[in-house]
Amino acid sequence: MDFVKDFAMFLQESGAIKFGNFKLSSGKDSVYYIDLRLVPSFPHQFRKMVKALQNLISEKIGLDSFDCIASIPTSGLVIASALSIETVKPLIYIRQKPKDYGTGSTIEGEVSAGSRILLIDDVGTTGQSLLNAIKALKEAKTTVTAAFVILNRFEGARELLASQNVKLYELTDVLTISNILYDVKLLDEQTFSRIKKQMSRV
Secondary structure: OHHHHHHHHHHHHHOOEEEEEEEOOOOOEEEEEEOHHHHHHOHHHHHHHHHHHHHHHHHHOOOOOOOEEEEOOOHHHHHHHHHHHHHOOOEEEEOOOOOOOOOOOOEEOOOOOOOEEEEEEEEEOOOHHHHHHHHHHHHOOOEEEEEEEEEEOOOOHHHHHHOOOOEEEEEEEHHHHHHHHHHOOOOOHHHHHHHHHHHHOO
């Protein structure tokens, strides 16, 4: 819990989490916005985050349960790259759309049929981008049974991935982060209530 508390304070202090009214890439309105693309600009925090993710993966599924790490550009790919170096595992990434030049690949990197893939992203919201990646990986005859995100927004990603028999794990979630910030009086009661209401509408 120590890492999560420190991480919550860091997100607030760095401006990686903001409260107000925001439009998400999914088109949804949100009371808060989380931008984990800021984290690599703080190398000590970034290293702690990647190490905590590695420890979670080790605890939940074991580092020998997958052959390769996959991610989605751009934010998740930065995290997956660091994790790939720490675990000495091959890295591939899945484009949202195939490129319209060169080989026209959706999957970049070396991947073999039958490989066991661990999927990594920064934030889990609706799970749609993760689902697209899972479908591309399955078309490439690989196996995907687990996905890990740094932060789960609890807006449907877990359920959507479960429909593909992929289990979603998170390092932390928006409710935990909000609770910590509320307890230390960095989040007011009205905003905290709006966050909980947003989650209950899903």
